[in-house]
Amino acid sequence: xxxxxxxxxxxxxxxxxxxxxxxxxxxxxxxxxxxxxxxxxxxxxxxxxxxxxxxxxxxxxxxxxxxxxxxxxxxxxxxxxxxxxxxxxxxxxxxxxxxxxxxxxxxxxxxxxxxxxxxxxxxxxxxxxxxxxxxxxxxxxxxxxxxxxxxxxxxxxxxxxxxxxxxxxxxxxxxxxxxxxxxxxxxxxxxxxxxxxxxxxxxxxxxxxxxxxxxxxxxxxxxxxxxxxxxxxxxxxxxxxxxxxxxxxxxxxxxxxxxxxxxxxxxxxxxxxxxxxxxxxxxxxxxxxxxxxxxxxxxxxxxxxxxxxxxxxxxxxxxxxxxxx
Amino acid sequence: xxxxxxxxxxxxxxxxxxxxxxxxxxxxxxxxxxxxxxxxxxxxxxxxxxxxxxxxxxxxxxxxxxxxxxxxxxxxxxxxxxxxxxxxxxxxxxxxxxxxxxxxxxxxxxxxxxxxxxxxxxxxxxxxxxxxxxxxxxxxxxxxxxxxxxxxxxxxxxxxxxxxxxxxxxxxxxxxxxxxxxxxxxxxxxxxxxxxxxxxxxxxxxxxxxxxxxxxxxxxxxxxxxxxxxxxxxxxxxxxxxxxxxxxxxxxxxxxxxxxxxxxxxxxxxxxxxxxxxxxxxxxxxxxxxxxxxxxxxxxxxxxxxxxxxxxxxxxxxxxxxxxxxxxxxxxxxxxxxxxxxxxx
Numbered sequence: 001x002x003x004x005x006x007x008x009x010x011x012x013x014x015x016x017x018x019x020x021x022x023x024x025x026x027x028x029x030x031x032x033x034x035x036x037x038x039x040x041x042x043x044x045x046x047x048x049x050x051x052x053x054x055x056x057x058x059x060x061x062x063x064x065x066x067x068x069x070x071x072x073x074x075x076x077x078x079x080x081x082x083x084x085x086x087x088x089x090x091x092x093x094x095x096x097x098x099x100x101x102x103x104x105x106x107x108x109x110x111x112x113x114x115x116x117x118x119x120x121x122x123x124x125x126x127x128x129x130x131x132x133x134x135x136x137x138x139x140x141x142x143x144x145x146x147x148x149x150x151x152x153x154x155x156x157x158x159x160x161x162x163x164x165x166x167x168x169x170x171x172x173x174x175x176x177x178x179x180x181x182x183x184x185x186x187x188x189x190x191x192x193x194x195x196x197x198x199x200x201x202x203x204x205x206x207x208x209x210x211x212x213x214x215x216x217x218x219x220x221x222x223x224x225x226x227x228x229x230x231x232x233x234x235x236x237x238x239x240x241x242x243x244x245x246x247x248x249x250x251x252x253x254x255x256x257x258x259x260x261x262x263x264x265x266x267x268x269x270x271x272x273x274x275x276x277x278x279x280x281x282x283x284x285x286x287x288x289x290x291x292x293x294x295x296x297x298x299x300x301x302x303x304x305x306x307x308x309x310x311x312x313x314x315x316x317x318x319x320x321x322x323x324x325x
Numbered sequence: 326x327x328x329x330x331x332x333x334x335x336x337x338x339x340x341x342x343x344x345x346x347x348x349x350x351x352x353x354x355x356x357x358x359x360x361x362x363x364x365x366x367x368x369x370x371x372x373x374x375x376x377x378x379x380x381x382x383x384x385x386x387x388x389x390x391x392x393x394x395x396x397x398x399x400x401x402x403x404x405x406x407x408x409x410x411x412x413x414x415x416x417x418x419x420x421x422x423x424x425x426x427x428x429x430x431x432x433x434x435x436x437x438x439x440x441x442x443x444x445x446x447x448x449x450x451x452x453x454x455x456x457x458x459x460x461x462x463x464x465x466x467x468x469x470x471x472x473x474x475x476x477x478x479x480x481x482x483x484x485x486x487x488x489x490x491x492x493x494x495x496x497x498x499x500x501x502x503x504x505x506x507x508x509x510x511x512x513x514x515x516x517x518x519x520x521x522x523x524x525x526x527x528x529x530x531x532x533x534x535x536x537x538x539x540x541x542x543x544x545x546x547x548x549x550x551x552x553x554x555x556x557x558x559x560x561x562x563x564x565x566x567x568x569x570x571x572x573x574x575x576x577x578x579x580x581x582x583x584x585x586x587x588x589x590x591x592x593x594x595x596x597x598x599x600x601x602x603x604x605x606x607x608x609x610x611x612x613x614x615x616x617x618x619x620x621x622x623x624x625x626x627x628x629x630x631x632x633x634x635x636x637x638x639x640x641x642x643x644x645x646x647x648x649x650x651x652x653x654x655x656x657x658x659x660x661x662x663x664x665x666x667x668x669x670x
Contacts, residue, residue, distance in 0.1 A: 042522035142610075158611040186387035187549065187593040192606040194595070213523060216595025220602055239599040257523040259552040260597045264575070267534070268556075270527035274492050 003073070005174055005207050006031035006054070011067035013049050013058065013231075022278045023049045025231040026067070030311075033174065036201065036208040038218035038239075040254070041228035044275055047211045050228070051177045054209070055088055072174055090120045093173035097180040099160040102167075103152040109136070109163045110148030113170045120171040135166035138203075139196060158189040162196070169200060176201070178210045182217060194220045215258050219243060224311060227251045230276050230286035237312045247306075247314040250287050285316070293318055340414045341375035342543055343399070343430070343511055348372045348408035350394055354616065364616045368394040370567035372408075373642070376511065381537070381544040383558030383575070385551060385590065387612045391567040392547050396515045399545070400430050412510075428458075431504035435516035437496035441488040447473065448484040451503045458507075472502035476532060494525035498532065505536070513545045518553065530557060551594055555579055560649070563587045566615050566623040569642060573650035583645065583652040586624050622655060634662040 006029060013024035024046045031037055039047040052058050053065060056076060069076040072091050079087055096102045104112055113135055114128030123131075129148070136144035139162040152160055161181060168176060178197070182190040198221055201208055210221050218225050218239070225242040227235045227250065235248040246252045253271040262268060273290040276282070285291070288298040298317060306319040348369055356363035369391040376382050384392045397403045399410060401423045412429055415421040434440045441450055451472055452465035460468070470480035476498040488496055497517060504512050514533070518526045530553070536542060548554050554561055555575055562572040563584065571584040582588045592607035608627055613619070619626050625635035634655050642651045643658045656665040 042524065156611040186612055187551070188387065188589060188606070188608040189611055191593045191595070191603055192609065195603065195606055214595065216597055219597055219599055220595045243597065243599060253524055257527040258597070259527075259556045262552070262556045264556055265534075268527040268531055270531055271524040272528065274494065274525065275522075 002033060004030045005033045005035075005072055006209075007068070007070040008050075008053075009068040011050070011053060011065070011069060013046070013053060013066075014064045015062055016064060017062050020279060022281045023231055024053070025278075025282055027231075027233060029226070029233075031175075031207050031209065033207055034201075034205050035224070036210060036222040037224045037226060038210045038212055038222035039226050039228050040212060040215060040218050040242075042213055042275060044278075045228045046231040047228050048179050049231075051094065051179055051209060051211055054175070054177060055092055055094055056084060057094075086120070089116060089168075089173070090171050091173055092175045092177060093168040093171070094177040094179065095161075095164050095168045095181045097183050099157075099164040100152060102164050103160065105152055108149050108151055109155075109166075113167050116167060117170050131170055132166070135170050136163070138169075138200065139163070139166045141166070157185060158192065161185065161189075161193055165193075165197070165200070169204065169206075172204060172206075174206055176206055176208045178208060180212055183212070183214070190217075191220075197221060215243075215254065216260070227254065230278060230282060232282075232286070232315065233313065234287065234315045235313065241312060247319045248287075248316045249291050249293055249318070253292075339378075342378040342413060343376040343545075344409075344411040344414075345375070345395075345399070346373050346409040346411070348395065348398055348410070349406045350391075350398055350403060351406055367567045367615050367618055369398060369405075370618075372564075372567070372569055374562055374569065374572060376543060376545060378510070379541060379543055380559040381546055381557055383554035383561040384545065384547045384564060385549065385554050385561060386564035386570075387549065387590075389566070389612060389615055390564040391615070392564050393515055394567075395564070396432065396513050396545065396547055399513060400427055400432055402432075428507045429509050430511040430513065431507060431509040432513040432515060433497070433500045433504050433517040435520055437493055437500055437520065438488055440500050441496060443488050446485050446487060447478075447491070447499050448480070450488075450499065451506055454503065454506050468506060469502075472505055473499070475505070475536070476502045477528075478502075492525075494521050494529060497521060497529055501529075501532070501536070505540070508540070509542070511543045511545065513547070515547045516549070517546075519548060519550065526553070533557070551591065563590065566613065566618045568623060568639075569651075569653060570624065571650075571652045571654075572642070573645075573652075574648065577647055577650050581647070583650070583657050584624075584654045585628050585630060585656075622653070630656050630663075630665060632663055 008027055008029040011024055011027045015021045015023055027050055041047045053069060054071060065077060110129060110132045113132035114125060117123060117128040117131045118125055133144055133148060136147055141147050141159060141162050182193050212218050222239055224238050226233045229250050235251045242251060246255055256269040271290050276286055284300055285298045285303040288294050303315050303317050304320050306314045349371055350369040352366040352368055353362040354364040354366060372395055386392050398405050410417040412421055412426060417426055448466055448469040451469035455465040455468060456462060470484060473480045473483055478495060478498055518529050521529060546557055558575045561575050561578045563570045565586050571587045582591055589607040596602050621636040621638050622640050625631040640653045640655045640658060642653050644651050655661040655663040659667040
């Protein structure tokens, strides 16, 4: 049996400062090599924080991380020094929404990619530059020889996104973390980047965790979806299960709000209210105040977790009942 | 004595509420040592359309297509280089002045925080416009409270708050309330729901529908989200590099897109069916920028059906036989010389 590539057990993240925020409240996650999971959620749901935990990118002095995080056999929370540096970029790599902030403005694209390869694989600069050219070709940047010498500001938005993907994949990571990489792009460019990621993933056999607020994007790239609300997964399942048989009221609300197939002139089933502030650790169902099918007990006790087959989970009292009936 | 609406009088039995003719705005690009003009951004280049009373016109297109510039031109936040703007057949600059135009045509922007003065409470922000226009302070405040209630914010709780004390969705409700303070006829919503989370976006869309029904409003709804535009619009206008590519009733346009760019935009929407994921990107490359746009049809360098006629001349908007559906594509214009076009009858 193959070992899971990523295992997160009861991961919690709390930010301490002027204000305490319980950003992640008990996330469990298992990802097999080559698999793609989308984390779907709204702003403040903790999806980006979950990703950054896997790379230990959160500010150490203000963050309290609990639980267990293992990637490719390594205990991520205890890594430091050289081992952490090798982990970042070598085993796990990340792409962001804004490539202008991820790329260094004063080095050419070719030099940046070559530097990463030299650092991680200990090869010559010549070999690093050759890998950079190969990567730019693979992400389909037109005339890659010329683009090797280009600075980030000389490229268009879609092109910069491709360059960042080339940089992230240059050292053949086992896991790619993608934090809303297509949100800022135009529709016709977004679909190009999604198809490119899907193809590169197949080619390199890497696993991917894709964070997005757009269900359509999640459907295009992933095998499984985890719906996140107030720092926890409220529902997980395959893409088909989430799209066709959503069980959690929040998932249902999100699907309705996507407006795909909404009938013109009819009122939308909008979820009322706004997400909680997370200043305290949730002691009840976090979604209860907004829930259309809330019942007695939802606002006083933690909701039961209904697990079906592995990978299918719903954190809602209503999901348990039909199974008993 | 009113001038007749110049475009397509046969499409509307009564004159359109708002009519735009040949709107044009070019921005010079300064560069070099002495700040010479080195190029021209053709942001909006000959745009014409009508909006009927009570309808919602959606405007879609990618960044740089001129949809926001069009919106700003409509309320004279930018002065057009050329073209006419008519409100109820009265022409801006002739028998309609800017103050009156802006009373009737209001706007809501994408960035709900930047749109509000951080030092004004919500009631002051909403009452500001009416007071400047001569309304007594007490009356303006009462109006502000009434409008807050109308957009679903309880005045007692929200009137005294500052912008930073509100969530994005609440701030956008305040911006809508403020736009309504003059009882406008037209409200332009420029990506007004794009920055909101999906669940909050649905609440605001419901609010917009309620207000429209209650107050008989007309909307111009600018968005890049084709699902939202389909839901809210009666007619949709597709823009590409400063020009109108296609305009028509929402059902016709989504069911039967005629311009290759409209087709590509619709095909680029992520699939919602895991068994039928997108396999091929409908267009390659990035949208070109509107500095020195291509000759002829501006879409021809990215178009699969491009022929010599496409680079030779601009197609112009052509009225299709189906109701109120216009398209600017040589392949759809009989006798244009394009091999896919029908022969003229």
